[in-house]
Structure formats: C-alpha cells, structure tokens
Amino acid sequence: MKQAIKAARAAELIPDGSTLLIGGFMGVGSPHRLIDAIVARGTKDLTVVANDTAMPGRGIGKLVTAGAISRVVASHIGLNPETQQKMISGEIDVDLVPQGTLVERIRAAGVGLGGILTPTGLGTMVEEGKQIITVKGQDFLLEEPIHADFALIAAHQADYVGNLEYSLTAHNFNPIMALAGETVIAEPQTIVPVGVISPDSVKTPGILVDHLLERQPDGS
Amino acid sequence: MEAKEIIARRVAQEIEPDSLVNLGIGLPSMVANYLPKEVNVFFQAENGVIGLGSRPPEGMEDPDLTDAGGGFVTAVPGAASIDSAMSFGLIRGGHLDMTVLGGLQVDERGYLANWMVPGKMVPGMGGAMDLVAGAKHVIVAMVHTAKGKPKILHECTLPLTAQRRVSLIVTEMAVIEPTEDGLVLKEMGPDVTIDDIISSTEASLIVRGDVPKMRL
Secondary structure: OOOOEOHHHHHHOOOOOOEEEEOOEOOEOOOHHHHHHHHHHOOOOEEEEOOEOOOOOOOHHHHHHOOOEEEEEEOEOOOOHHHHHHHHHOOOEEEEOOHHHHHHHHHHHHOOOOOEEEOOOOOOHHHOOOOEEEEOOEEEEEEOOOOEEEEEEEEEEEEOOOOEEOOHHHOEOHHHHHHHEEEEEEEEEEEEOOOOOOHHHOOEOHHHOOEEEOOOOOOO | OOHHHHHHHHHHOOOOOOOEEEEOOOHHHHHHHHOOOOOOOEEEEOOOEEEEOOOOOOOOOOOOOEOOOOOEOOEEEEEEEOEHHHHHHHHHOOOOOEEEEOOOEEEOOOOEEOOOEOOOEOOOOOOHHHHHHHOOEEEEEOOOEEOOEEOEEOOOOOOOOOOOOOOEEEOOOEEEEEEOOEEEEEEEOOOOOHHHHHHOOOOOEEOOOOOOEOOO
C-alpha cells in the first residue's frame, strides 16, 4: 500500500539535472500539480522528455517559462513560441523526434528492449547519424531507448496499491511512461479504496508506481 | 466557392465507407464537414481517440477529450480511447486507411515536405512523419500556390516528411496523382484552365486526353 504524498514533497524528490518523462498532449493528461510544485521549488537544468511543451502558462509550458529546462526531447513545440525562442537563443537544447518513434523509444526503455526498428524518418533529417538495418529486404531506422530518472504521470483514478486508470485522450503517453521511469510519481484526480477499480480497468499496475500524489483538492 | 471549401469538398469524395481516417489540423479537418451522412467513417485523432465527433456544445466540454490540435471534441457511440503507443501502432502498422495532411511542398516524385522551414518555422514533426510513412493512402490537401509561388515543384527544397510517394494531391486548381512516371493531372478545379494550372505549377504535369472538371 502507498501513502499519498503532497505535491511539494514529491517535487523535493527530484534533484536539479534530472531527466523527466512527463505525460500529456498539449497539457491534456499532464500532471499539473506536480509541475506547479517543481516550478515553486525552483528546480533547474532538467531534461524533459514529452510529446510537446504545451503552451505558455499551461503544463510543461510553465517549466519552460520558469527556466527549469535545459533540454527537451519532444515531437512538437509549435504551440509554444517560448520554447522556440529559447531554442534559437540556445537556452534550451531541443531534440525533435517523430511522435510514434518517441513513444516507442520510451516503451523500449521500459520493457527491456535495446531499441526499435521503424520506417518512420527514413530519407529525412531524422535519419542523420542513425544506423539503417535491413530486415527481409525492407529498410528500418534503429532508434535507441530513452531512459529517465523520473516519470511524472497523470491519471484519472488511482487506488492505494497505485493501480491507475486513465480517461479518454488523457491516456496519451502516460501508460507508456509509467514503465520507463526509474522512479514513477503518479498524480491521480481521485483515489479510491483498493478493490474499487476492476482489475480489467487497470492500465498501469500499481507495482510500477513508486509515489502517489494526494487526490485533487476540492474545487480545483 | 472559397479555395479551402473546394479542396475539402473534393477530398471528402475520396473517403471510403467504414474506413479509419486521420485528418490533420486546419484545412484537412474541414473535410469532415462535407462527408455524406450515410458514409460511416471512424476518424482517428492521434492523441488518442478512434471515433472523433464534432465540437461539443458550450458548457459540455470534457477537459480530457480533445483532438490533436488541443480543441475540445466529442466521441461518437462506438468510440475507443487509446494510448499513444496503440495510436501510432495503428498508424505505422497499416491499420489507418487514409490520412489527409496539409503541405508546404510536393515534388515530381510525390514526396511531401510539410513540417519545417529551416531558420523560420521549426514546430516539430509531431505525428506527420509516422502518418506519411504508415497510412495506406496519403492525401495532401493544400492551396495550389503560396503568395503566388508554386508549391508543386520539380524537387522539394524544404526538409522531407517521408521518402514515400503520396497517393493524391488536391488543391483548389487541380487533382494530381503522383505515379512512377510523374505527376498526372486528373481533374481541374472550377474556373481554371489547363494553362492556368501549368503556369502555377513548377513540376512537369502529365496531361492525358481530356481532363475533367472536379464535380463538387
């Protein structure tokens, strides 16, 4: 069983210079209270691996504004002009990865694979510096796993075992990232008694979750 | 009729009943407005839903239900929510029947460039590279020229999205099919002549016999 902790306590676990996997797609399904707590603590020099950097004032966008990030690995930064400015000024190093490749590289790290072979990116800038492997006459790019110190996960509902259930398009990268962080911190909207979530509904088994954030306070 | 409406109406005719279709943000998303009601299509939003519905009425938005542009949407009866690995597994694995994307440039090989302008616009490729590499049919829906300059070129000067010949290019002026022999002019838009199309296109076009007008 896991005792739920406050967001500020969770943020203290994350040292400067950490690599974070952060769930979410343009802020939908991002761990917002955890992000706020990291901003409040003033953590620096983070590498953030996420689908995107949302927009200024929302989700990962707040980490960008706070100057908490030195490196971003993402598929899209187009809706956050601040990330683009900081990339051009050299404050943030940005590595752009096709979305389907990004999720599989994270998954590879989480499930013990040495990499993935994908046709995506062949013949494009993404191919540069990568090994091309031919299998049964078809070319693929070898893409390496992405490991991280922490995975920050947003979930719809948790129980005190840490089992997680997700909602609609707030799944996105979360269930995959929960496999791949050395330490996994989950931020559920609600926490229910053990047994309430049907085993069939559990998308992330609680054994993967190291820390559970308190349920969302009323009215927020 | 406005250019974008011509394009959206014409692309809608390409959509097969009972197929899984991914529409890009912007112009491509307008295609859904012109589908005949009896055509049952599942739309995929790559952020995690199969069975994307229309915008919800005001006050009925669900913060956990958005499209790939981040806008609030609904899900149709029979919809499924999926994570990003499943979503891109469907795309890469050949389960997506069609994707409709915008384009910056397309060339004589049928290669598409639509994700960056070096030094100017670097938004990231998002899901575009996976979609173009993986979808069964790739339709490029774009206006024919940009500020009077051709977008259909001998060879793309912008970074490619994939090394794959797209299935069809639909603009307000023309429907063009990239083939092994080159770009074949299949249809003309309303109010244009073949000469208009050729002078607005840098790439060589193959014109075989009478080219019909789009039926919109």
